[in-house]
Amino acid sequence: xxxxxxxxxxxxxxxxxxxxxxxxxxxxxxxxxxxxxxxxxxxxxxxxxxxxxxxxxxxxxxxxxxxxxxxxxxxxxxxxxxxxxxxxxxxxxxxxxxxxxxxxxxxxxxxxxxxxxxxxxxxxxxxxxxxxxxxxxxxxxxxxxxxxxxxxxxxxxxxxxxxxxxxxxxxxxxxxxxxxxxxxxxxxxxxxxxxxxxxxxxxxxxxxxxxxxxxxxxxxxxxxxxx
Amino acid sequence: xxxxxxxxxxxxxxxxxxxxxxxxxxxxxxxxxxxxxxxxxxxxxxxxxxxxxxxxxxxxxxxxxxxxxxxxxxxxxxxxxxxxxxxxxxxxxxxxxxxxxxxxxxxxxxxxxxxxxxxxxxxxxxxxxxxxxxxxxxxxxxxxxxxxxxxxxxxxxxxxxxxxxxxxxxxxxxxxxxxxxxxxxxxxxxxxxxxxxxxxxxxxxxxxxxxxxxxxxxxxxxxxxxx
DNA sequence: AGATGCGCCATTGTATACAATAATTTCTTC
DNA sequence: GAAGAAATTATTGTATACAATGGCGCATCT
Numbered sequence: 287x288x289x290x291x292x293x294x295x296x297x298x299x300x301x302x303x304x305x306x307x308x309x310x311x312x313x314x315x316x317x318x319x320x321x322x323x324x325x326x327x328x329x330x331x332x333x334x335x336x337x338x339x340x341x342x343x344x345x346x347x348x349x350x351x352x353x354x355x356x357x358x359x360x361x362x363x364x365x366x367x368x369x370x371x372x373x374x375x376x377x378x379x380x381x382x383x384x385x386x387x388x389x390x391x392x393x394x395x396x397x398x399x400x401x402x403x404x405x406x407x408x409x410x411x412x413x414x415x416x417x418x419x420x421x422x423x424x425x426x427x428x429x430x431x432x433x434x435x436x437x438x439x440x441x442x443x444x445x446x447x448x449x450x451x452x453x454x455x456x457x458x459x460x461x462x463x464x465x466x467x468x469x470x471x472x473x474x475x476x477x478x479x480x481x482x483x484x485x486x487x488x489x490x491x492x493x494x495x496x497x498x499x500x501x502x503x504x505x506x507x508x509x510x511x512x513x
Numbered sequence: 514x515x516x517x518x519x520x521x522x523x524x525x526x527x528x529x530x531x532x533x534x535x536x537x538x539x540x541x542x543x544x545x546x547x548x549x550x551x552x553x554x555x556x557x558x559x560x561x562x563x564x565x566x567x568x569x570x571x572x573x574x575x576x577x578x579x580x581x582x583x584x585x586x587x588x589x590x591x592x593x594x595x596x597x598x599x600x601x602x603x604x605x606x607x608x609x610x611x612x613x614x615x616x617x618x619x620x621x622x623x624x625x626x627x628x629x630x631x632x633x634x635x636x637x638x639x640x641x642x643x644x645x646x647x648x649x650x651x652x653x654x655x656x657x658x659x660x661x662x663x664x665x666x667x668x669x670x671x672x673x674x675x676x677x678x679x680x681x682x683x684x685x686x687x688x689x690x691x692x693x694x695x696x697x698x699x700x701x702x703x704x705x706x707x708x709x710x711x712x713x714x715x716x717x718x719x720x721x722x723x724x725x726x727x728x729x730x731x732x733x734x735x736x737x738x739x740x
Numbered sequence: 741a742g743a744t745g746c747g748c749c750a751t752t753g754t755a756t757a758c759a760a761t762a763a764t765t766t767c768t769t770c
Numbered sequence: 771g772a773a774g775a776a777a778t779t780a781t782t783g784t785a786t787a788c789a790a791t792g793g794c795g796c797a798t799c800t
Contacts, residue, residue: 324782334755335782343567347574349664356761356782368663375665378609436595437576437675438602441668448664551752561785562752583752583791 289315290330303331303341311350311361311451312423313416318455322351322359349448362451366502369452376449377493379442380426381486386433388477388485395432399474402428406467422467423450429477449496456500466495516542517557530558530568538577538588538678539650540643545682549578549586576675589678593729596679603676604720606669607653608713613660615704615712622659626701629655633694649694650677656704676723683727693722 290310307327310316328338342359345351352362364372402425409418426446430439469492476488517537534554537543555565569586572578579589591599629652636645653673657666696719703715 323780325780336754336756339782340570343570344574347571358782371662372664374662375668378605378665379668382605435598435601437599437672438605441602441606441672445664445668550750552750563784563786566752585752 290327299331299333300337300341303327303333303338304344306331307341307345308348308350308447309420312420312447314419314454315416316361318361318363318451320361322361324358349444350451362448364448364452364455366456369456369500369502372445372448372452373493373497376442376445377490379438379445380430380493381489383430383433383435383438383442384473384477384485384489385482386435386438387429388480388482390434391432391477391480395428396474396478399425399428399432399477403467403470403474406470410467418467419450419453422470423447425470429473432477453496453500456502458499458501466492466499469495517554526558526560527564527568530554530560530564531571533558534568534572535575535577535674536647539647539674541646541681542643543588545588545590545678547588549588551585576671577678589675591675591679591682593683596683596727596729599672599675599679600720600724603669603672604717606665606672607657607720608716610657610660610662610665610669611700611704611712611716612709613662613665614656615707615709617661618659618704618707622655623701623705626652626655626659626704630694630697630701633697637694645694646677646680649697650674652697656700659704680723680727683729685726685728693719693726696722 290306307316307322316322322342324335324338324342327342328335331338342351342353346353346359350362351359353359402421406418406421406425409415409421423446427439427443430442430446433439473485473488473492476485479485517533534543534549543549549569551562551565551569554569555562558565569578569580573580573586577589578586580586629648633645633648633652636642636648650673654666654670657669657673660666700712700715700719703712706712
């Protein structure tokens with residue numbers, strides 16, 4: 287329970303709950319495979335199990351949690367082959383989103399992206415890995431929103447979220463890398479350049495860089511949780 | 514109520530309910546904008562509102578229904594600009610899925626696709642437009658599944674479903690066209706050819722054909738339901 | 741007659757109680 | 771002492787009861 291703080295200022299009860307769990311997962315305070323009981327969440331947030339179940343199902347439909355019948359929710363685990371599928375899907379969606387974003391980005395939006403990037407770098411320096419990862423994801427979400435294509439951005443949000451979990455599951459221990467978050471500066475530059483193809487190419491290279499730092503081939507320690 | 518039949522043989526109660534509503538929407542027995550009350554569904558399927566609400570939320574997360582707070586669920590309406598976004602997203606996902614499918618399709622899968630296509634044509638001849646549209650969507654789902662990329666297929670399923678609603682909302686009255694379903698034969702041929710680029714191109718042309726038959730520019734009669 | 745305000749009805753949102761399934765512990769037996 | 775079975779406990783799934791919000795009609799007032 288202590289991994290889930292109610293930090294997010296509540297818009298509505300269920301939104302706060304959603305954000306709390308989502309953040310906890312994104313910041314790797316809840317690792318893939320972790321069971322999430324309904325009762326404890328309900329008590330901690332002073333709501334009934336009804337709303338807890340609603341939120342858990344939303345998170346499941348957003349590819350963050352996995353719900354098995356009569357067994358409840360857990361942070362999604364991803365076997366290697368499925369992970370590759372997610373990475374491919376992410377590549378397809380985010381390159382296209384970058385293309386779109388490059389043709390539409392405004393000064394205001396650029397400022398917001400730079401701000402997020404600055405936060406990301408600051409957390410990196412402070413060694414707050416979880417917060418940094420959260421910001422990194424937020425930056426990708428923001429870029430998706432710049433595209434102006436809501437459905438594509440939503441689809442990407444789901445896939446990007448899951449890819450964060452995949453990174454958490456398969457990242458090489460030794461490698462320092464936060465998340466290739468230093469790339470993000472150049473990525474924003476590419477978007478601002480206004481050249482769609484260039485932006486897409488930079489996005490592609492960025493994502494390939496992330497994939498390279500995973501070890502999806504050999505069986506990692508966590509992955510054995512599958513049949 | 515009468516628009517929703519419990520025809521689907523129940524796997525589990527909620528699955529049956531999901532399929533019933535989904536089919537009703539896909540077959541245009543429930544048109545975009547139609548309100549869907551919880552009580553009536555619960556009575557008709559002999560389940561409590563709890564499971565009804567669960568299913569409705571799943572359908573909403575699958576982009577088929579729209580749920581507004583304190584106002585309940587309704588079949589999703591789509592303003593023109595959003596419709597264009599959906600069509601674009603569909604194009605991106607389904608061309609890639611066609612590319613993948615072309616490299617993996619098996620004889621068994623080809624047979625299944627041909628079978629679905631045959632059904633589609635049969636319904637077309639019998640003038641059962643709803644059933645034909647349902648089969649058309651099912652064929653697109655099946656192609657997505659052939660790709661072997663589950664996340665991409667799921668994302669496409671959502672977008673394709675919504676695009677069926679968009680077609681229902683914006684199709685030109687005069688035009689006979691079922692859904693360019695005659696294209697599907699050639700589409701399957703392209704997949705079987707094994708040439709990814711060719712398959713993708715045929716898919717693209719097919720989807721462009723569908724878009725051409727819509728009138729998204731001028732305000733149609735139904736679309737005014739937006740602010 | 742039209743517009744506005746009030747009150748009733750219908751529908752949705754939330755909490756709780758009960759049933760069913762899974763997990764765990766303990767007891768028995770070899 | 772270990773293995774298996776039965777019972778107990780915990781957790782999830784479902785139904786129902788209650789609260790709250792929204793819509794609708796009627797009455798009243800100008």
